[in-house]
């Protein structure tokens with residue numbers, strides 16, 4: 001399999017060099033060949049193959065220009081950049097998962113956010129959880145999104161020791177910030193969490209940040225200054241051990257599919273409603289006896305992904 005892919009990669013690399021557009025230099029100066037839209041008939045990759053089986057096993061990024069293809073929950077990443085396992089203000093966690101990869105914009109974002117976190121009392125930086133696989137795509141375990149190198153999970157546990165060993169980073173857990181099923185923050189929540197999430201959401205590269213509803217309401221109540229950043233903080237299930245940052249598609253990335261922006265306003269009323277529903281769950285909607293049974297969830301296959309993802313997979 002590996003050899004087949006390698007041969008195919010060579011063929012595609014040669015093919016890519018033949019195309020004029022493949023040698024265009026992008027604004028970042030990345031001169032590597034662009035992942036082309038490859039017809040699957042030209043490859044020996046099976047279009048009906050389960051995509052996570054393919055993407056979940058590739059150990060390194062493709063040697064292509066860095067580009068995100070598709071949407072956050074259905075796509076892939078060409079030319080992935082690796083977040084160094086340890087930096088001056090961060091450590092990547094759970095290294096065995098090999099998910100410390102992303103678009104270079106995401107790596108740069110995490111580096112600058114971790115510098116800001118390191119200015120908070122009790123924090124030396126950030127512990128970074130899952131980003132993407134080396135070539136993005138669906139994962140064998142966890143996460144529907146994180147597929148195009150623009151999502152990252154950031155631990156809520158204050159990073160106060162940046163000398164963790166590989167083993168520490170497998171075994172250490174994050175800390176939950178929630179109480180009452182996510183309706184409220186726990187005693188572990190601090191003003192530093194507020195400031196780090198505020199810095200995270202205020203960065204113009206960010207599209208959304210997902211965090212449990214009780215944390216959003218707490219930040220809504222505590223913020224006495226500029227509230228515009230709260231719009232990007234979106235309540236979601238889970239997300240009490242970590243918050244999830246989602247960057248917008250990079251400028252000039254035609255193959256990358258943005259999500260609709262969050263609605264205008266700070267979203268604090270919505271978050272309060274979310275909390276109210278946790279505390280007093282509304283009765284379930286009556287079932288329509290004539291409604292068709294929901295279609296069973298189907299695995300994403302290679303043919304579901306943008307055509308460039310075949311090139312991303314086969315590239316060297």
Ligand SMILES: [Zn+2]
Pocket residue numbers: 143146151152153244
């Ligand atoms: Zn996440």
